[in-house]
Amino acid sequence: MDHFEQIKAEGIEAYLKAHEHKELLRFITCGSVDDGKSTLIGRLLYESKLIYEDQLAALEADSARMGTQGGRLDLALLVDGLAAEREQGITIDVAYRYFSTKARKFIVADTPGHEQYTRNMVTGASTADAAIILLDARKGILTQTRRHTYICSLLGIQHLVLAVNKMDLVDYSEEVFLKAQADYRELAASLGNSQVTCIPVSALEGDNVTKPSDKLSWYQGRTLLGELETLKIGELDSKRTFRMPVQWVNRPSSDFRGFSGYISRGSVGIGDKLAVLPAGTTSSVKSILGPDGDLKTAVAGQSVTICLNDEVDASRGDILADAADEPKVADQFRATIVWMHEEPMLPGREYVLKIGAKSTAVSIAEPRHKVNVNTFEELPARTLELNDIGVCNINLDQPIAFDAYKENRQTGGFIIIDRLTNDTVGAGMLDFALWRSENVQWQSLDVNKPARARAKGQKPCVVWFTGLSGSGKSTIANVLETKLHAAGRHTYLLDGDNVRHGLNKDLGFTDADRVENIRRVSEVAKLMTDAGLIVLVSFISPFRSEREMAREALDTQEFIEVYVDTPIAETERRDVKGLYAKARAGEIKNFTGIDSPYEAPLSPDVHVKTMECTVEDAADQIMAELKSRGRLDARGS
Amino acid sequence: MSLTHLERLEAESIRIIREVAAECENPVMLYSIGKDSAVMLHLALKAFAPGKLPFPLLHVDTTWKFREMIAFRDNLAKEHGFDLIVHTNQEGVAQGVNPFSHGSAVHTDIMKTQALKQALNKGQYDAAFGGARRDEEKSRAKERVFSFRSAQHRWDPKRQRPELWSTFNTRTNKGESLRVFPLSDWTELDIWQYIHLKGIPVVPLYLAKERPVVERDGVLIMVDDDRMPLEPGETPMMKSVRFRTLGCYPLTGAVESEATTLTQVIEEMLLTVNSEREGRIIDFDSAASMEKKKQEGYF
Numbered sequence: 001m002d003h004f005e006q007i008k009a010e011g012i013e014a015y016l017k018a019h020e021h022k023e024l025l026r027f028i029t030c031g032s033v034d035d036g037k038s039t040l041i042g043r044l045l046y047e048s049k050l051i052y053e054d055q056l057a058a059l060e061a062d063s064a065r066m067g068t069q070g071g072r073l074d075l076a077l078l079v080d081g082l083a084a085e086r087e088q089g090i091t092i093d094v095a096y097r098y099f100s101t102k103a104r105k106f107i108v109a110d111t112p113g114h115e116q117y118t119r120n121m122v123t124g125a126s127t128a129d130a131a132i133i134l135l136d137a138r139k140g141i142l143t144q145t146r147r148h149t150y151i152c153s154l155l156g157i158q159h160l161v162l163a164v165n166k167m168d169l170v171d172y173s174e175e176v177f178l179k180a181q182a183d184y185r186e187l188a189a190s191l192g193n194s195q196v197t198c199i200p201v202s203a204l205e206g207d208n209v210t211k212p213s214d215k216l217s218w219y220q221g222r223t224l225l226g227e228l229e230t231l232k233i234g235e236l237d238s239k240r241t242f243r244m245p246v247q248w249v250n251r252p253s254s255d256f257r258g259f260s261g262y263i264s265r266g267s268v269g270i271g272d273k274l275a276v277l278p279a280g281t282t283s284s285v286k287s288i289l290g291p292d293g294d295l296k297t298a299v300a301g302q303s304v305t306i307c308l309n310d311e312v313d314a315s316r317g318d319i320l321a322d323a324a325d326e327p328k329v330a331d332q333f334r335a336t337i338v339w340m341h342e343e344p345m346l347p348g349r350e351y352v353l354k355i356g357a358k359s360t361a362v363s364i365a366e367p368r369h370k371v372n373v374n375t376f377e378e379l380p381a382r383t384l385e386l387n388d389i390g391v392c393n394i395n396l397d398q399p400i401a402f403d404a405y406k407e408n409r410q411t412g413g414f415i416i417i418d419r420l421t422n423d424t425v426g427a428g429m430l431d432f433a434l435w436r437s438e439n440v441q442w443q444s445l446d447v448n449k450p451a452r453a454r455a456k457g458q459k460p461c462v463v464w465f466t467g468l469s470g471s472g473k474s475t476i477a478n479v480l481e482t483k484l485h486a487a488g489r490h491t492y493l494l495d496g497d498n499v500r501h502g503l504n505k506d507l508g509f510t511d512a513d514r515v516e517n518i519r520r521v522s523e524v525a526k527l528m529t530d531a532g533l534i535v536l537v538s539f540i541s542p543f544r545s546e547r548e549m550a551r552e553a554l555d556t557q558e559f560i561e562v563y564v565d566t567p568i569a570e571t572e573r574r575d576v577k578g579l580y581a582k583a584r585a586g587e588i589k590n591f592t593g594i595d596s597p598y599e600a601p602l603s604p605d606v607h608v609k610t611m612e613c614t615v616e617d618a619a620d621q622i623m624a625e626l627k628s629r630g631r632l633d634a635r636g637s
Numbered sequence: 638m639s640l641t642h643l644e645r646l647e648a649e650s651i652r653i654i655r656e657v658a659a660e661c662e663n664p665v666m667l668y669s670i671g672k673d674s675a676v677m678l679h680l681a682l683k684a685f686a687p688g689k690l691p692f693p694l695l696h697v698d699t700t701w702k703f704r705e706m707i708a709f710r711d712n713l714a715k716e717h718g719f720d721l722i723v724h725t726n727q728e729g730v731a732q733g734v735n736p737f738s739h740g741s742a743v744h745t746d747i748m749k750t751q752a753l754k755q756a757l758n759k760g761q762y763d764a765a766f767g768g769a770r771r772d773e774e775k776s777r778a779k780e781r782v783f784s785f786r787s788a789q790h791r792w793d794p795k796r797q798r799p800e801l802w803s804t805f806n807t808r809t810n811k812g813e814s815l816r817v818f819p820l821s822d823w824t825e826l827d828i829w830q831y832i833h834l835k836g837i838p839v840v841p842l843y844l845a846k847e848r849p850v851v852e853r854d855g856v857l858i859m860v861d862d863d864r865m866p867l868e869p870g871e872t873p874m875m876k877s878v879r880f881r882t883l884g885c886y887p888l889t890g891a892v893e894s895e896a897t898t899l900t901q902v903i904e905e906m907l908l909t910v911n912s913e914r915e916g917r918i919i920d921f922d923s924a925a926s927m928e929k930k931k932q933e934g935y936f
Contacts, residue, residue, distance in 0.1 A: 004907075004908060007904060007907060007908065012900050012903065012904040012907075016830060016833065016900065016903065019826075019830060020641060020643065020830065020834060021641055022641060022642045023639060023640075023641065023642060024640075024641075024642035024645045024646070093779050093797075094779065094799075095778040095779045096771050096778055096779075096821070096822070097772075097778060098771070098772045098822070098824045100642075100824070100826070104642070105824075105827070107822055120799070122799075122801065123799045123800060123801055126801040127801075127802060127803070233639075247652065247655045247656060247659055248655045248658065248659050248684075248685075250685065250687075250688050251688070252687055252688035252689065256687055256688075260655055260684070260685075261655075262648060262649075262651075262652040289686065289687075291647055291648070291651065291680075291683045299640070301640050301644070301645050301648055302640065302644070302648050303647070303649075303651035303655070305686075316659055340799050352808070354804055354806065355804065356804070357656075357659070409802055410802065410803070413801065413802045413804065414804065415801055415804050415806060417806055417808060422806070422808040422810060423798060424798040424799050424806045427799070427801045
C-alpha cells in the first residue's frame with residue numbers, strides 16, 4: 001500500500017509493471033456532513049500517501065484557520081473544494097477523487113446527503129460499481145439511510161457497503177454494530193439487495209479504514225479499504241450478450257468502413273454474427289480495430305471500430321448486437337424518471353431524449369405515481385418537480401433498440417434535455433416496452449396502403465378545402481364528390497359541421513380547440529387514404545401550420561389544397577346560416593374573419609375564385625388537377 | 638479477460654472524444670504541448686484511426702513558452718500533417734505585456750485567458766477539448782467532463798449540467814460552447830504510466846539536463862532566452878533540472894533532478910513530497926485562485 005516501501009523493495013520497473021495490471025473501481029459515498037463522509041474520504045487519500053507535503057502544509061494552515069478539529073488535522077478540508085462551500089462548511093455538488101493501491105485505482109464520487117440534492121446523488125450513483133453508505137453509530141438507521149439505499153438500488157449499484165462510522169463515540173461496542181447491521185440487512189433486503197457488507201469504522205481515529213484496529217478486535221471481517229480492493233466488479237460482465245451503440249461511422253476511404261463505439265456489454269470476436277438495430281439487418285464481423293491495432297476479440301469497456309463483411313447500412317445511434325439475442329425495438333416505454341431541474345416536468349411537452357448515441361423527441365405522460373424516497377410509498381402526482389422520482393409512460397417519435405436498465409445501464413439509461421435551454425432536466429431508466437412497434441410493422445407488411453389502393457383500383461388522396469365560413473367549400477365539395485362517384489371512384493366527404501357533431505363535439509372555437517379539431521380531422525383523413533379512399537375535407541381550417549401538418553402526414557402527390565377564395569364582404573352578404581349576423585352582434589365568439597384570424601394559403605394547389613366562376617367550373621378545375629397528378633388513373637399507386 | 642485501469646481510462650477517453658466529433662459542429666482541440674496534451678492527442682488519433690483527426694489543434698502562444706516546446710510542437714504538426722492553429726493576443730504583444738513588468742496575474746489573464754477567448758471567438762468553435770485532470774487541483778474535482786460555458790465563456794459552478802452514465806449532453810445555443818476534458822479521470826501517475834507504456838513522445842524538458850537557471854523566491858527559473866532581465870548580481874548557474882509542468886518559462890519552476898529517463902522521472906514523482914502544481918507560479922497569487930480564473934474563462 002505504501003508506494004515508498006514498494007519502490008524501495010522492488011525497484012521502479014517492477015513497481016510500474018505491477019501497477020499496469022491494476023483494476024479500476026468506481027464507488028460513491030453516501031451520507032451527510034455529520035456522518036463524517038468528507039473525513040472518511042480525506043482519510044483514504046491521506047493514508048494511501050497521496051497527499052503531498054505542500055498540500056499537507058496548506059491543510060495544516062486551513063485546519064488551524066477553520067478550527068474545526070481543535071488543533072488536529074481536519075481531513076475533511078482535503079475534500080471540500082470550492083471556495084463558496086468551504087466557507088459554508090458543506091459540499092454542494094458531485095466531486096470526484098482519485099487514489100490507488102497496488103490492487104486497484106479508485107474513483108470516488110462524493111455527493112452531499114441533503115435532500116434537495118437527490119439529483120447529485122443520482123448522478124454520482126449512475127457510474128458507480130459500489131456504494132459506501134455511512135451511518136453514525138450513535139444514531140442508527142435514519143431517513144437518509146433509507147433514501148441513499150433506495151437511490152443506489154434504483155441506479156443498479158451492485159455492491160452496498162455499510163460503514164458504521166464514529167465507533168469511537170460508542171466505545172467500539174459490538175452490540176451497537178450488530179444492531180445496525182441487522183437493521184440495515186432488513187432494509188436492503190426490502191429493496192431487493194442481498195449483497196450487503198457491514199463494516200465498523202472510525203474515520204476520525206482511523207480505525208478499520210485502511211488498517212485493522214485493536215479496539216475492534218471482535219470484528220473479524222475486512223477493513224473498509226480491504227473490501228473495496230476485493231469486491232467483484234460485476235458491471236463489465238463479459239459473459240452477457242454483445243451490445244455496442246454506434247457512435248461514429250469511420251469512412252476515411254472507399255475501402256474502409258468501420259463502426260466505432262464503446263462496448264457496453266458482452267464480447268465480440270471475428271466471424272461473430274451481429275444484427276444492426278433497429279433495422280434488424282445482419283452481417284458478420286470482418287475485423288476489430290482496437291486502440292493498439294487489430295484485435296481478435298474485444299470486451300465490454302473497450303472502445304473499438306468494427307468492420308462487417310457485408311455492406312449493411314448502420315449509422316450513429318444504431319446498436320450492434322449479438323444476432324442470437326437482439327435487443328427489443330419499441331417507441332413507448334414505462335420508465336422511472338428522476339427530475340433534475342427547477343422547472344417542473346410538463347406532461348405532453350416535447351423534450352429531447354438521449355440514450356446511448358441516439359437522440360430523439362420524447363413526450364412524457366402524467367406520472368403514474370411518484371415515490372417518496374424516504375418511505376418508498378407510491379404517491380399520486382400530476383407532474384415531477386426537482387428531485388422527484390416518478391414512474392411515467394414515455395412516447396418517442398421513432399422506435400429505438402433498447403435493453404431494460406437492469407439488463408444494461410448503457411442501453412437502458414437516458415437523459416432528458418429541454419429543447420430551448422438545452423439544460424439536462426431529467427434522467428431515466430427504461431423499465432419495459434409498452435408496445436412493440438416491430439410487431440405492428442410486420443403486420444402492416446401483408447396488407448398495406450398500395451395493396452388496398454389496388455383493390456379499389458384507384459389512387460387515394462386528400463382534397464383539402466379551406467376558406468371562410470360560407471365561401472362555398474361544402475357546395476363545391478358536394479359537386480366534386482358527385483362527379484367522382486359517377487366516375488366509379490370510392491370517396492368520402494368529411495365536413496366541418498358534421499364532424500363537430502360527433503368526433504369533435506367536445507371542442508369549441510378557441511385557437512387551441514381549432515388546432516385540435518384539425519389535428520383529429522387530418523388523422524382521420526390519413527387513415528382513410530390508408531384505406532384507399534379519395535377523401536374530401538371541407539373545413540374552414542384557418543391556420544397555415546395545421547394545414548401544413550396535414551400535408552406533411554401524407555406523400556406530396558396525395559395532398560391537394562383547394563383555396564375557396566370568397567371575399568369576406570361577399571360571404572357576410574350571403575350569410576347562408578345567419579352566423580355573420582350573430583358574430584357581429586357578439587352572440588358568437590371567435591368567429592373566423594370577424595374576431596378570429598384566417599390565414600389564407602400562400603400557394604394553394606387549386607385557387608378557386610368564386611366571384612369569377614360557377615360551382616361546376618370550380619369542380620372541373622379540381623378534377624383537372626386530380627387528372628394531371630394521375631390520381632384518377634384506374635390502377636393503384 | 639479483465640481490463641486494466643489504463644485500458645478502461647483509454648476507452649472512456651476515446652468515447653468522449655468521438656462523442657464530441659459526432660455531435661458538435663465545430664470542435665477544436667487545445668494543444669498545450671505538455672504531457673497531458675500529448676496523451677490527449679494520442680487518444681484522439683486512436684479514436685479516429687485509420688482516419689484523420691476530424692478537428693484542428695489550437696495552441697495559444699503567449700510568446701513566452703520554452704523554445705523547446707515550440708520546436709517540439711512544429712515538428713509534431715509537420716510529421717503528422719495536423720491542422721494546427723497558433724493564436725497570440727496581438728494587442729497584448731503591442732502593449733508589451735510580459736510576466737516581468739506586468740506580473741504573472743496580468744500576463745496570464747491577457748496572454749492566456751483573453752487570448753484563448755479571442756481564438757475561440759474567431760474560430761466560432763462550439764466545443765474545445767482541454768487536457769485538464771480533476772486530480773490537479775481542488776476546484777477541478779467538481780468540473781464536469783462536458784463543461785458548459787456561456788457566450789461570454791464564463792463558468793458558473795452552480796449551473797453545470799448533471800452528467801449521468803456516459804450519456805453527455807452536448808447541446809449548445811449559438812455563441813455558447815463546451816469545454817471538454819477527456820482526461821478528467823486520469824491522475825498524474827496514470828498519465829506518466831501511459832506515456833511510458835505506449836512510448837508517447839514528450840518535450841525533452843520533462844527529463845533532467847544541465848540547464849541555465851536562476852533562483853528567485855526559492856523557485857528555480859530557467860533563463861531560456863535573453864529577454865529575461867537579470868537582477869543586479871544575478872548570474873545563471875548550470876544545474877541538472879527538469880520540469881513537472883510546462884508553460885511560460887518565466888512562470889514555471891524547475892526541480893533539481895538527475896532523472897534522465899522516463900522511469901526515473903516516474904520514480905522521482907512517486908517519491909516526491911510536493912504536488913505537481915507547486916511549480917506553477919500562477920497558483921500562488923491567491924487562495925482559490927484557480928476557481929476565480931475558471932469563472933473568468935481560463936481553461
